[in-house]
Amino acid sequence: MFRALVRMSENAAKRLKTESGVRIGTHNGHFHADEALAVYMLRQLPTYAGASLVRTRDPAQLAECHTVVDVGGEYDASRNRYDHHQRTFDTTFPGRPTKLSSAGLVYLHFGRALVAQELGQPEDSEDVGMLWNKVYESFVEAMDAHDNGISSVDPDALKAAGLEKRFSSGGFTLGAMVSRLNPAWNDPMPADPAEAQAAEDARFESASARIGEEFSRGLNFYTKAWLPARAIVKAAYDKRLEYDSEGRIMVLDAQSVPWKEHLYALEEQDAAAAGVEGDDSKGKILYVLYREKPVPDAKWRIQAVPVTDTSFQSRKALPEPWRGARDEELDKVAGVSPGGVFVHMSGFIGGHKTFEGAMEMAVKACAF
Template sequence: MAESIPKRLKTEPISIGTHNGHFHADEALAVYMLRLLPTYKSAQLIRTRDPALLKTCHTVVDVGGEYDEGSNRYDHHQRGFDTTFDNRPTKLSSAGLVFKHFGKPIIAQNMGASEDAEEVDSVYKKLYTDFVEALDAHDNGISAYDPKAVSTAGLEKRFDEGGFSLGAMVGRLNPSWNDPVSTDPAEAQKAEDEKFVIASQRIGEEFSRALEKLTKSWLPAREIVHAAYAERLKHDPSGRIMVLSGGSVPWSDHLYTREAQDGTDSKVLYVLYPEKPVPEAKWRIQCVPVSRGSFESRKSLPEAWRGFRDDKLDEISGIDGCVFVHAAGFIGGNKTFEGAKAMAVKALQ
């Protein structure tokens, strides 16, 4: 497969420049992504804010006050910078800039496909919104919700999730204020750089896992979900029950996309699938969330069923073979497909 973007690059030796001092998730990921490509695989890393040294670097990320694809400069801190990913509102960080320009070659290389393949483009867009965009927002100080709207609504956080992010993970790998520091500037910089390399590898591993999950699991599930959607009327005349006979696959994204393309007002409410791809497997009934990432269901399972199991649930529901219904009402189970379908049909009423 041709690596089209790096064909523009200069000759060896290749060096990647970024700033020294306290490091962040965006440049840690930017450096990792570049090093996935053959051109940068053995690139030297130079961490400095010295303009003279940065000028010698082949590619510079997150420092230098310049965004210029032609000269491989990918900073986002300069006044007036407002570049975003295609059809997304979030201002890019160095991670987003590198992904915008090098994401397709990285994905195409991983998939063994052409950069202009439709599958590559699908993964490219999905990987940005699922992984990279949150890092862009975090580095640019953009909240997931409009702070004014949150304040007007009187909403308060139930807990602090600040430490539960990739940005926080990278932040914890920075040297602490009271760590011993060598009096030799070169040794001190070397120690700091070593910590940055660890951080870049750590966040990069998560990026690679996300990419692998999309290419090996999410993308192949698309055809399965679309086929099940096309056959949904066999299970419910109004199309509110969808059956994934082959097992549980990542279905929600593909279902929402297919519904949007279809433009129907009759949305799928329940998805049925076997727990395992074997004939004797138990079946699950799962409620479709109102939107991507929501914990609210379009139509929850009946309140009277929630929190009950086995024979007691059989008695309450009037359906044989029940296994459970979650106390929150978003998922349940039955010993057979017929039983799970009966639960879905009755829940529709």
């Protein structure tokens, strides 16, 4: 397999000499997640389709490249130079605090085109703009932070609070995954410099394809699933007063969709329009009802809205006396129509065999 990888990289080098296609340049040596992702993203666009790759630190070779990422000490989008290692570099994505890496730089300039291509919409459309921001915050920003040595939590604040990690993260990050694709210190390498570089380049190509697959999966999810869910959540949000005069209950009629982020965004929009500030839960959704499956006789779930998208704390958990109860016991303790299924011990979710029963649970929980 090793020789096959070398031959593949050598064939790419031969094509480079005979074709006039676009060349992307980046540094050789130990590779990282940011330039692996930057190269992948570029290659998804028509201009760079089939682009060859030059991995070197030689300024003369880099000067011949159409685009250079993560090397060269220059950030100049007009010349397709996207390095971030200069002392004076402090560029961030609009509205975000994290300094960009080569991945963030490429996404900053080409991300709209990637999203537009996936959606089949113009780059200046509202949906493209929304997803351009969403994909950066949910995926690319972590690459930027990792490469620039920025922790997701302020280490000084953690230390002051006396908090320590309970266990190792075990390398469960995309950055760690890419790092593991680098050769180990004691891996055998060809004595010939050209063959050694070809082997290293083949490893980089594997890393770029691997992290690129994760990026494409994320982009596909946000364009094909997350965005369409927004319209469904918006329709349910607009009908909330039909079920509760204070608008505390939202019903997803057809089936469950990713709703949390959309719900928070809609509430923030309403609060901003009304000039309301702070975290007051008044007027916010407390419970969301949805079918377990998109079939007519499906059971219904009632879920308490969490304080944040990643929080285990609910705005208002289901009543404590209901927690852990099931079936007839739940019907009795909750005082609802027969058909109760369960309420989780933490009170964040429960179930009923019918919509009417789930709605009874929601109404009673609001008043509890």
